[in-house]
Amino acid sequence: xxxxxxxxWLFKSEPDAFSWDNLxxxxxxxxPWEGVRNYLARNTMxxxxxxxxxxxxxxxxxxxxxxxxxxxxxxxxDASDGTGKWECVxxxxxxxxxxxVTLAAVKANPKLAKMALVTSMRLSVQPVTPDEWxxxxxxxxxxxxxxxxxxxxxxxx
Numbered sequence: 001x002x003x004x005x006x007x008x009w010l011f012k013s014e015p016d017a018f019s020w021d022n023l024x025x026x027x028x029x030x031x032p033w034e035g036v037r038n039y040l041a042r043n044t045m046x047x048x049x050x051x052x053x054x055x056x057x058x059x060x061x062x063x064x065x066x067x068x069x070x071x072x073x074x075x076x077x078d079a080s081d082g083t084g085k086w087e088c089v090x091x092x093x094x095x096x097x098x099x100x101v102t103l104a105a106v107k108a109n110p111k112l113a114k115m116a117l118v119t120s121m122r123l124s125v126q127p128v129t130p131d132e133w134x135x136x137x138x139x140x141x142x143x144x145x146x147x148x149x150x151x152x153x154x155x156x157x
Contacts, residue, residue, distance in 0.1 A: 009052060010055045010125070013059065014061065023067070023092070024067075032076075033089050036088060041125040042075075042087055050071055050073065052070070053070055055067070055068060056069050056093070062100075063102060064100040095142075101136050101139045106139075
C-alpha cells in the first residue's frame with residue numbers, strides 16, 4: 001500500500017494566546033486545535049488526514065510562518081465547545097522554519113498571489129497547495145521538504 005502523500009494546511013494562532021513555543025513544549029502528544037468558530041475552517045479540518053503537514057503562523061503579533069506542524073488526530077469534538085457543533089484536529093510540532101516567512105514577503109511574491117493567506121486572511125485554518133507549500137518552504141530556508149521530520153537548511157555555496 002502506498003504511503004500517505006500529505007496535504008498541506010496553514011494554522012493561525014495569536015502568539016500571546018498560544019505560540020509555536022507552546023506547541024513545541026507539548027511534545028509529541030499533540031495539541032487540540034481548539035476554539036475555531038468558523039464553518040469553513042471547521043470543514044477544512046474535517047478534510048485533514050493523519051500525517052498532513054501545516055505551517056504554524058503567528059497572527060496579530062509577528063505575522064509570519066514560524067514552524068511546520070503535523071496532524072496527529074483526525075477531526076473530533078472540540079472540548080472547548082458546549083454546543084457540540086465544533087470540531088478540531090490535533091497537531092504536533094515538526095520543526096521551526098530556519099527563517100520565518102513574513103506576511104509581507106508572502107504578499108510580495110507573485111507565486112503566492114492566490115494563496116489563502118493573501119486572499120482569505122481572516123480564516124484561522126486554510127488549505128495550502130503543493131506549489132505554495134514548496135515556495136514558502138524555499139523562502140523559509142527549508143529545502144527538499146522535510147528529512148526525518150527536520151527542516152533541511154539551505155547550504156551555502
